[in-house]
Amino acid sequence: MNKRMIKDGVYQAACILIGLLLMFPVIYAVSVSFMTPGEILVKDLRFFPGTAGYLENYHIVFTQTRVFRFMFNSFVVAFVSSAVRIVTASMAAFSFAFFDYRGKHFLFYLVVGSMIIPADVLVVQNYFTTAEFGLINTYMGMMVIFLVSAMNIFVMRQNFLSYSKSLREAALMDGCGNFKFYSRILMPSNMPLITTVFISSFVGTWNTYLWPLLVTNVNEMRTAQVAVTMLNINEGSSYGPGAVMAAAVVILIPSVLVFLIFQKRIVGGIMVGAVKG
Numbered sequence: 001m002n003k004r005m006i007k008d009g010v011y012q013a014a015c016i017l018i019g020l021l022l023m024f025p026v027i028y029a030v031s032v033s034f035m036t037p038g039e040i041l042v043k044d045l046r047f048f049p050g051t052a053g054y055l056e057n058y059h060i061v062f063t064q065t066r067v068f069r070f071m072f073n074s075f076v077v078a079f080v081s082s083a084v085r086i087v088t089a090s091m092a093a094f095s096f097a098f099f100d101y102r103g104k105h106f107l108f109y110l111v112v113g114s115m116i117i118p119a120d121v122l123v124v125q126n127y128f129t130t131a132e133f134g135l136i137n138t139y140m141g142m143m144v145i146f147l148v149s150a151m152n153i154f155v156m157r158q159n160f161l162s163y164s165k166s167l168r169e170a171a172l173m174d175g176c177g178n179f180k181f182y183s184r185i186l187m188p189s190n191m192p193l194i195t196t197v198f199i200s201s202f203v204g205t206w207n208t209y210l211w212p213l214l215v216t217n218v219n220e221m222r223t224a225q226v227a228v229t230m231l232n233i234n235e236g237s238s239y240g241p242g243a244v245m246a247a248a249v250v251i252l253i254p255s256v257l258v259f260l261i262f263q264k265r266i267v268g269g270i271m272v273g274a275v276k277g
Contacts (some may be wrong), residue, residue: 003010026252033057033246040241057246061231064243066219071229074206076139076252077223081146082201086194089152094182096153097160098168101230108157120210141215142223146205152197159193160186172231197263203255224251 032040034049034057062065094109127147135141163186171181212223222230225242228247 025224029252030249032242033249035242037242039239057242058250060243061247061250065227065231065247067227067247069220070222070224071251071254073139073221074120074224074251077146077212078202078205080139081143082198084143084147085149085152085201086198088148089197090154090187090190090194091182092153093156093160096157097163098165111150111153115154122209126211130215135215137216137218137221138214139221140222142212145211145230146201147207149201152201156190156193159190176232179196195262198273199258200243203258206255227251 028047031048034054035046036054036056037051039046041052092111096104113276123147130136130141130144135144136161167185170179171185172178176185207225208223210227213226216222218224230253231244231247
């Protein structure tokens with residue numbers, strides 16, 4: 001019993017240590033956001049602010065930038081993209097899991113194969129395509145590449161395969177059409193997985209930087225991640241790393257809240273396939 005307790009204690013201590021190491025950049029960013037420029041720009045590395053209650057960096061963020069507008073843009077892009085991604089991924093997965101038609105396996109292999117293509121390879125072509133459709137400086141232009149995810153299609157298809165096809169056949173015999181079976185039986189019974197897909201998609205899209213930077217060139221359409229870099233030089237004036245860190249902390253809050261509120265659902269969604277299998 002004592003050996004087991006010691007083993008558990010060592011394991012928990014190791015997990016805490018690894019967690020602190022992973023969280024150190026975030027903790028240090030929060031600390032720097034409360035430092036004065038003189039405390040940051042020194043030769044010796046400082047981990048804690050020397051001036052208690054220094055909030056000038058946050059004052060700069062909320063008064064010198066349109067941070068709420070930027071966060072609103074990020075929310076629209078992340079929320080709508082995640083919602084549409086659930087629809088496209090679930091419908092494609094429903095087709096791959098429950099229907100038999102010529103070329104189904106080829107199409108599925110094509111979807112899986114697209115996962116190995118680095119996203120950066122397609123950035124230039126995606127930009128030209130978006131520009132040709134006149135979607136520069138629009139929400140649709142920022143969202144278009146996030147509306148479909150091969151990974152989400154694969155995950156949902158694998159989960160749908162755990163359902164017996166006789167369940168759908170019985171539903172059809174009772175007068176339940178394909179769309180009704182999809183919307184009233186399949187989707188409600190997979191809410192943990194759907195929640196996980198939505199949250200992971202939301203956080204990933206919220207934190208994206210390169211694509212919104214490329215397809216927007218006016219401040220009104222900038223997203224939160226792009227706005228952080230604007231604090232480095234704003235109308236010829238440099239606000240310093242303290243203001244940048246303060247903006248990063250403010251923008252990080254929604255992602256942290258999402259994980260804290262829905263962490264149980266995320267774990268449940270990850271484990272749902274294993275439980276059914």
